[in-house]
Amino acid sequence: PFAMYLAFGAPHFPIQAPSTDADPFMATYSQGWDVVRQQRYDRQLANGVIDSRYPFPPLGGTGPHQAEPIVPIPAWNTLGAARKADLTRRMALYAAMIKGIDDNVGKVVSRLQQIDRLDNTMILFVSDNGGNHEGGVYGSNTALTAAALTNMGQPGQNDGIHYGGGWAHVSNTPLKLFKHFTHEGGILAPAIMQWPDGFSAKGTWVETPTHLIDVMSSIVDATGATYPTTFKSHPVLPLEGTSLISMINGTVPDRTLCVEHETNRMIRKGKWKLVTESFTAHDSEFTAHQKLLYDMDADPGEANDLAAQQPAKVVELVDEWNAWSTRVGLPASRLIVSPPLNVTPASTPADLFLDTFNRAAATDIDASNSSMSGSRTPPLGSGTTWFEGFEGSGTADSIQVTDNILSMANGVGMSESGLNHNFIGTDITDTGGFSVSLRILSINTDTTDTANRFAGFGVGLNATQAAGGNDIGGITPSPIRGNTGNPGTADCFLELDFNGNVKLWSDGVLRATVPVGKTSGTLTAAFACNSFSAGATVTVSAYLDGTRLDLDAGSASMDQSFTWDEANTNYLALSARALNYVQVDNFAVRKLPLSTAMSIEGALKAGLNGSDTSLTADPDGDGMDNFGEWAFGTNPAKADGEVAATSLLLVQPEAGNFRFAHRRLAGFSGAGLGYQYQASDNLSSWEPVTVTEESATPLPASPGYEVVTLSLSPSNLVNKDRLFLKIVAEP
Template structure:
């Protein structure tokens, strides 16, 4: 007997169809009010068993799959069964959950490792946000009565299912076949929170409590369809966390009962090794001794994924295995006792964000209460890599893969005297991203700081969790498609003018999205906004309101005086007041964006020159002009330079290490260069020498060395020669367009190492090396005055911050 949907009305005979090979089972006719799906499944199961025992007399094995709808919604059961359960659940969900936990411990189903998980609330469903499960004694009497009857109905459904399984068991016993029959009973997932905390009535979540005859008739034929709700689902999952849909234990751990007297030597024992539904086929193949087919009806049959559970029937030896899970963006990987897991929503109290990486040792913490991900980064990385590999093999969409950048120990910049505001986002996971000032520094901190750093301007209607701190990074556009976030500070001042301007730097780690409208999936930052603009944010899809960068294809022109972005197609785009100026391919949708804004004032119409760098190398943002790689714009208003971030993606964007500094760039780019080579904190400082080769990070950057590996000759001359015309030439490596980096090279000559004379050589040759993008190898020629009449000469090349 099959239904057209797993949520069919259990009272409606029209919703189900008998499927019997060769008409061996006769269709039953149920009179008005006689049909109830669990009972009908029991009826037809007995018909099937009788047919197998009476018609097939050659001892051929048979397989019976009793696929009950119970206790899936809709929640429906006969009234007399329900009434007997009402007193049991009238004490409320807190008392019932505690009693179940105590009973499980007493019976040995659980041991002392299992702690009762706290109230995490119910998860989001549709437009319903997460919400806390209230204490039972805080609910009104009508709400308690409504909820009590829901649970009484739910329990009655399970009892009716149990009764009908019992009918089949007794028939097998009577036929002398019970001991020879393997019976496996289990459900497919944990308790179901759908319908929100108080359940659902007639499609309405958290409905007005039913009273009077509507309450008495709840769940009967012809009454509104009801769901149980998250409050009681929390009880059903005792003692575990979360619910159906999610890959925490409350969503995937269910009991399984195996009965087979002739095939089991272990009886009345509890086994806590993990199994999976995929193991059922493998177990049946093993038990029956049949060969698993490679083809069926000319179609290739996928190989078995599961493991046979038969060895556990007679032994407690551990079955070595791994298990992968993915459902609606929730992920899990189990390897031995270790479990990696994520969930696709933020908790109702903001304590755990969307997609937080979690790692648990189930042998010590089966209820997943202590996340040890930060303490086990290597193991976590292995688990995530294994999950990604499994996910790719079984066809999980790539947008749901785990971004490997989430696994790395946070890499943070070194502090710098030119820092105005740096935010590493290295603070606890939260949806209030400036609840703490941890990870922030600079001369503008304070007033920038805790609860005074960011306007979380646009996060999407009803989704205040679309901007969050997660795993020491900033995520935006989480589940909402678009978000914008201004900094609560006006970056103007005489110190910035004296420095010649400022720079903004941001590392884009991931744009996790579908590929539709890929030109408008991006991360970027804008400058030159008013306070109101920075605070407001806007919806990229709207034709009115605030948007920082502008929107391709509609009339929303944007409000940033200048906006720079990296998009999903691997392009850098630059915008002026919502007008797209240029699009330049950099070949990847992740990396570090840096922009310098050179200016001599913040008055209306003061000119600003912009240079853009990607991963530390200059990008030509003025492709129409062969003589310039820069752009120039003018401030729209006096003393108004608020800065904001904007992001758009269908799933989320992830970024790290926002740095706003005074110019020149040569005080910040060496730090970025060292970080790209794995250095962090003080080891990334320009004057640091983490590899101990006698060359500072600043010199490594200026001459193209490796801060993480000893290369003491990188800053030395690559060659010297005296030409046939007695010209003295030398060759070395340097940054292309060094002046645009705020860097200059100076040259000195000496005869004795004690006194040095600055010289101005002439360039006579230049070449590039593809192994060192952004650098050039130049050959310079000394003026004859530098060496005429001497028999030895010492040269020194100095790279320094440009004045």
């Protein structure tokens, strides 16, 4: 056996080839990339390299590289003469380099034929990646002219020629994207393998995905070598690949292939391929780190993302890729963020505005009004809802809809986005005020400045403030949340931070810190007010996952208060700060009483979704609707026994007294909830009765609930030989 290594002038940057080798290609490439790309596509179809499953790709756009912008590739006929001449020469030089390799490989093959060794020599010819768009669309910002054009790529020029994204798109026909990225244009490279004496299959196309890790396994298989376990007393990692020989001969391996490059990721398992790219496409076809799922048997051109239709498959592939990533030692920061559990609350008559973000991924987060509802839609709706005023990373994907949730503070920095609506009106003051809820899924950051890594919402902004925003230390414009010593523009701001605290701010002054021991959950606040006049008092109560928080530990009250800075001005905003990302969902603004928001949250916590979370729904079929289940502390997703369902315990009368006990929400009045008591001796006519509360004891197994013991007035028992009692929970 023998092995030979030949180092050719690789068709890599800088592009350089003798002028006499490039000149014959000038006529071909002077036709421009649109014509050449169509010719290649047609030739591939005619020769059976591809079939109709591969659509002819549009012009597309570039991806990120260093400081090069992400821009669309222009049509050739829109370019000036100097640019066309420059680009034609670049591609001709590149083609000359390809021909140089082809000619020299041909010499090797001819020599093997001469010595009668060709049939028993395994030759594997393969590239390491797809066409490279580095250098931007044109390979250079400036077109070379005159002598610089004539001498392009020649000895002594040191001109560092790239051929650019336009020609790279031609090289990758009909695939999507380029080197660096994990769509097929970046990672699918053609391979030619010859070994007539070793292959039973000849002249065959094999479309089973393979990998460069398979080359070593193939050499070991072909030569019968023993793969070492140690080298100079150092352990050798085991083989990762599969022999291509058995694959060519018809044995298809059952395996999963994973790729990661510069936080661009891919996993291929059977027909399924999951892709994430680290940037937002020029036409917003996908956003940064969006999970894209393709059926590669039906759609090898990656034209149809099936992630929304196959969420379970997405979760499965994310888990497998993350396991592979951990095994091979990639940094934890490069793991794919698993899709969050997406739950959707039912709409209610109290909704002023509800955004569940259940819509197509986009960096323009109100490009669609899908999943927006409430009495203020319209005017809120498509293109009129979210300002996206501050994106601290400096890129559009700092705030984006992805995986049917809202992702903020993506990358290094902070983001703030106000709502383009003034939440005032008698419909709010007539009910005593409004509530705001936000489901906080994740605050993903490092461990620096953890007290200022958070997600939350602010109220009481004017339109200019809501349209602006800044980092917490920024001065102009002012931040919405603010920080100690740097006033924020929100009259009141409530947040959950990375240290597991809920904090209340007013005009950038920290008013309360409540340890909650968690960094995710549904944050809800009630803003009780009867006026939007400047200086009018607003009372704030706060809840996390339905549990009331003590915002004023130094007094009997659990609430805080603030005043409106400006008259009739109540724009709202979201703010998030992290070094990686913050995920939030289900932003809701509702009229009081708060019981509407809290009962919806109770249904969501129980695992219900969509219409099953409606206040009047009874998904467990036990005769009590979701509002009642929340009010009495029972499970809306599990049928309760008769006594448990009513949460009522009858006690035998003693000495003319009638005592009873039931479960109720602790602090129920603050949540806008009331309990009414009615009695009957015939189960047909019911009369209100007065009760006396004797005791209330917290229920440790049901946080936020208590058991209350009450007694009826003796007058209700006069001349009664039987008595039935009914408890009604109502807003």
